[in-house]
Amino acid sequence: MDKLSRRNAFRMGGALGAFGALAVVAPARAEPWTWSPQGSVAGSGPGADPMTVWDAEADPIVAALLDRGEVPRVNDLLRTWTRNGQPLPPGLPTELRDFMEYARQLPPWADQGKLATAIEFNEKRGLYLGVLYGLASGMMSTVIPREARAVYYSKGGANMKDRISKTAKLGYDIGTANAYAPDGEMIVTCVKTRLVHAAVRHLLPQSPHWAHAAEEDIPISQNDMMVTWHSLPTTVMQKLTGWRVPIPAAESAAFLHTWQLCAHMLGIRDEYIPASWDEANSQARQVLDPVLAPTPEGVKLADILLNLGAQLDLAILSKPILGAFTRFLLGDKIADSLYIAREPVWDPLLNVSWGPFIAVREGLLPVVPLASETYWLFDEFLRRAALLYLSELRPTISIEIPQSNRPR
Template structure:
């Protein structure tokens, strides 16, 4: 971890002081959801009533049992694959229920959503999910705290990679097929969320940083993560004047809604269209974001994972580009550098790239002329072929 400068820590302190501020009343109506109805409960106080007791029961059998389940589930990687033998019956029953697509899932829309990874959208989706959403996650207060003090905080690159790749795979048509792995990984992620809800309140740090939230990762927190990925990216596409067709945009949202269902989010919170999604984004993102010491450290850890702890010039350049991509508000929250010289460079070159880019990611001569090599390294690390670390249940919180 790079030594944090005094300036960075001071920059994060002012916003952190307001981290415990009272959240505004929940006003987003369930009539705007795909369900069209609901009890209207604030998702801030709703968790996963199905997964949480199952995972709590598993941990009640001891950490050795959790480790055994991790080993068994390492062999479960494909959507069409039967569950391995040896799981507790109650856990097997939960997974079989959780892995099923909802009746309203539209295979045609899921396949269409996969075209986002093709042609001009592929590179920009990768860029925005990594350099954009990956950094914004560090400005989401509770996400930063949950990540930092849970086991995931001890390996930031791996943790961000899993979250970012999950978002990217939602747009991969193969991920939804029988031989894909998106449904498997989503269910495993849902189980990890339940595990964090069980473990993190046991951390001596959580009471002082949870902003009054006794149990982490509420339904609202998952929605915030979605909006930092899917909704924010769609807004950037519109801002950069490369908004997809209405049909493709609807498929994009549908794919996200199906995945949110697999992650355990109730249908009354899933936006029925982009207008509803933007309204929900506007309600939840402001209160959820802010500067924290942990978020600043995680943002630097994310850069460390890409360019190492040296390379001050590359770090400064990447921070400046990151500031352009995510905007000053989020960049200030994670104490990223400001550069009056580079800022107009990005303001000129990135729009030129957006309007000129016609090829797919493997053919990037124009990109190479306009963006620093660190960006390509960013994307290569998170989206390169190979066997990523499996999604496993944590055995502890972050080591002290």
Template sequence: MTYTEQSLDALRLVGDELADATVATLFERGEVGKFNTLMRYVSTVGQELPDGLPDVAREYLHETSSPPAWVDWGEMEKARLFFIDNNVHISTALSFASMPACYVVPHVAKLLSATHSLKYPSKRMAETGQFTVYLMQPDAFEAGSRFIPAAQKVRLLHASIRHHLAREDRWDTAALGTPICQEDMIGGQMMFSIQVLDALHRLGIHMSVEGAESYYYAWRVVGAMLGVDQEHVPHDLEAARAFSDLYMVRHMGPSEEGAELTRQLIDLYEEVVPGTFFDPVVSALIRYLIGDTCADWLRVPRTSWDTVVKLAPALLNVLETIEDRSPVGAWALDRLGHLTTLFELSSLTRGRVMHYAIPEHLKKDFDVPSYAAHTHRWTPPPPHLS
């Protein structure tokens, strides 16, 4: 699949027809409040939908209740094992590489600033972390799972943002395209997949080619369930890199919103890190993972830890080697990673479950694993900048 400026421009005009129509009808009929109230009690697969749920919402939930028919469950199991093996590293990459990558795209940073209170930066991180944990459970698509209802709600949340921004004259559609358009949804999929893999590589994490491919595959499934048109989604890592590189070169740059969101992210994690001595590690890690140019655009402060953080790959390489050679060591490190991820998620959510409700209005004020040996290591190719 070949991507061009023209083909990506066309994707900027398209949203998500099914979710957009559902949200528009809920607002037209004044049923958003009723939907949110009833859907708070629908959190797992297999639950009976509550009486009184608006018909249009019931139809949407029925139509989106199953994963795509093309899903390869063997690949999804490989992705789950990859996540177990690398969960704490993936959480690190999501927090300190993927989110700053979102902020370095000015129109995405503008949208995030317009739709999320800056007083609660943990909300988006908590929602992302919780969503990923739900996805990587062994029963993610079975009765009792929380993943599918979460995906259904996130898709409607995105549609509601498009609805509000288009009607409240808070978005320059002519210049910026449709809010959360198909290009940006695919771009977001790249940030949470291939850019995570790049960050893991930069940290010195051992990954097999099979593990990297399966992890990317899982995010293709996620994209399909979030309303991304699969005709335009890269189907493999090579195509994903071509799309990601072109997308970032087209859009990345400095912005006030991006710098403010990054400052909030740094402050949030400095609060999570015990004490104050290690606080500069947060800024240093972001700068190391996204590079000096992007870090300067986001006004990530330079610290005395910038040089120290560059030693992280050597340390992680030692731990990864222990994991590769010792089943007991692998079990212990996987368990430690699992507990660390749960601790981080608990800190961000304050122990609460995130519900992904449809906002009735927007805020006006900015208040590899045992299945594959670590031979044939995955190494990212150079960027496609042409």
């Protein structure tokens, strides 16, 4: 565990003990799958429960690469593949090359007009997006039990800073003006991530630790993918709407479109990708909301995440402030379950002043109803957090296919 203080380590040990005793099990999904493919970008489909579907196209190819010991060579080759329009490097195993040529194609429903509008949205809302991806989506991932366990017991779980920076790359790439264009990087990031997920499906079941803790036999089903997807765009849009940030309908639809494409490029079937925000919200109510629950693994991951800002020596991103913001975004129930301390100054300040701060920032309030220090503090927080998430944590190393699980 990175830089956990003795006190925290002790507290975590206690938490783990308590979890073991209570054997907390979050529902995988409370209800049977009823979300209709008619609400998807495909508009139709067999409607199979996505909990029983993985990635039949990528999984066997990557499993075979792992079994044949070809992953180091493939990673070496793919390190040079960084731009969407770049030809694949020569020398890749034929099956893999054929799959990647297929997987890198945008679907016929990709809409260049919407992608152009998304540029405006991302430019205007970049600051909020940085904070929300990092603290709303990022912290939420620690209370999605299946994701927390998969992340914790996979190779990347042993080095969370590195892992977060790789994930942040996707959040950065999707917001760039040329995200899906030939000179952009989002398609490459998605296709590589699809390969990583396929590798994790093959590797994690071999981990005795994961097998012991998990409730499923194979991780990262299509259902899990959608759960995590909702922790990203659906949650972010819910927060922006809740903060009353004015967003023109076309920009809101464009932002959704960038994420629909991302879902497709990650190998999620079109029949599960919501066609509208209404459909997204209805699917999230079914798959995301009921599963949010703490796990021992998630508690440890959350603690590591909250310490990241402090490691960068930025007072405004200290653990107490990040914790207070997490509580503000995700609520007391989740914050308490993650052992996030209450902050007597920051908690009430955020509850009372964040709304007016946004209103002033957005030019919706003519007079400033809050102290200028508070305004400055919040503004600085936004800037620093966005910078941390979208810039300082951006990796110089590429997303690579893992060959093993987390060593104990």
